Amino acid sequence: MISSIYFTGFKFVRGVILYGPPGTGKTTIIRELCEYFKYKPKVINGPQLLNSLIGKSEEAVRLLFEKAKKDQKNKGDSSPLHVIVFEEIDALFSKRTSSEGGSDTRNGIVNQLLTMMDGYDALNNILIFGTTNRLDMIDPALLRGGRFELQVKIDLPNVQERLEIFNYHLNEPRKNGFLASNISTDNFQQLASVTNNYSGADIAELVRLAISYAIDRSFEDTTTSLDKLNLEHANICIQWNDLITAFYQCEQARRKRENELKTNKNNANDDRTDHN
Numbered sequence: 001m002i003s004s005i006y007f008t009g010f011k012f013v014r015g016v017i018l019y020g021p022p023g024t025g026k027t028t029i030i031r032e033l034c035e036y037f038k039y040k041p042k043v044i045n046g047p048q049l050l051n052s053l054i055g056k057s058e059e060a061v062r063l064l065f066e067k068a069k070k071d072q073k074n075k076g077d078s079s080p081l082h083v084i085v086f087e088e089i090d091a092l093f094s095k096r097t098s099s100e101g102g103s104d105t106r107n108g109i110v111n112q113l114l115t116m117m118d119g120y121d122a123l124n125n126i127l128i129f130g131t132t133n134r135l136d137m138i139d140p141a142l143l144r145g146g147r148f149e150l151q152v153k154i155d156l157p158n159v160q161e162r163l164e165i166f167n168y169h170l171n172e173p174r175k176n177g178f179l180a181s182n183i184s185t186d187n188f189q190q191l192a193s194v195t196n197n198y199s200g201a202d203i204a205e206l207v208r209l210a211i212s213y214a215i216d217r218s219f220e221d222t223t224t225s226l227d228k229l230n231l232e233h234a235n236i237c238i239q240w241n242d243l244i245t246a247f248y249q250c251e252q253a254r255r256k257r258e259n260e261l262k263t264n265k266n267n268a269n270d271d272r273t274d275h276n
């Protein structure tokens with residue numbers, strides 16, 4: 001079947017970018033997809049690759065694709081698919097400003113990658129994922145057909161999705177009897193409705209905090225230091241109050257971050273005014 005599709009001249013998508021705000025599950029989606037299809041992805045962190053490769057970027061990218069190249073040569077159309085994930089891909093493929101002129105390292109990586117994706121010797125057995133918070137920063141040339149032609153936006157969750165995410169992260173404690181039995185579906189709904197603009201990662205953090213309060217309390221309740229070391233004795237129970245306290249703690253941290261951002265922006269504006 002696959003071979004007949006090749007003969008039609010149809011080209012499979014080789015590059016997919018998942019973009020959207022931080023913590024919305026872009027990497028998780030790719031990881032789950034790979035697990036489902038039993039692919040073992042090579043995961044590369046964009047900024048790390050850039051920093052570690054001064055002067056040897058082309059070689060490093062070539063090495064990344066070496067196995068795929070060998071498989072394509074030896075197995076042809078029956079080669080397994082090789083999945084490579086570039087996290088924070090904007091670090092590698094951002095638009096070049098005229099003042100910057102472009103770095104040799106980045107250009108080397110880009111050119112090498114494009115050769116693998118749609119060059120003369122392009123590989124048919126690769127699927128490359130990129131994740132980014134800033135699609136607008138990426139060089140438009142890379143978003144053309146044959147390159148990262150499929151771009152999927154992963155946005156912040158709506159209220160129904162937040163409810164599902166709370167359910168997902170509290171499922172394990174509930175299943176294992178660590179969630180107070182008086183916490184109801186209505187309580188979950190309440191949490192979902194007050195966490196507007198929270199990402200999946202923010203919700204996971206809130207739940208983690210609530211669990212840590214419950215663990216702390218159970219340690220305070222244990223009497224001997226031997227008990228403290230023996231988790232079987234720990235009577236961990238996440239109460240509604242733990243979730244509410246965690247929510248307020250997260251709100252406080254968010255407000256602090258927003259204020260810092262505002263201050264930084266104002267300082268930058270002041271600097272610009274001083275220079276004019």
Ligand SMILES: Nc1ncnc2c1ncn2[C@@H]1O[C@H](COP(=O)(O)OP(=O)(O)OP(=O)(O)O)[C@@H](O)[C@H]1O
Nearest residue numbers: 021022023024025026027028029165168200201204
């Ligand atoms: N839809 C979701 N359902 C459940 N958990 C989620 C979801 N989205 C994010 N999370 C939680 O947030 C964590 C971080 O998510 P992930 O790293 O996939 O986000 P990301 O969009 O790739 O983030 P970034 O843009 O900052 O790299 C996950 O390990 C998971 O615990």
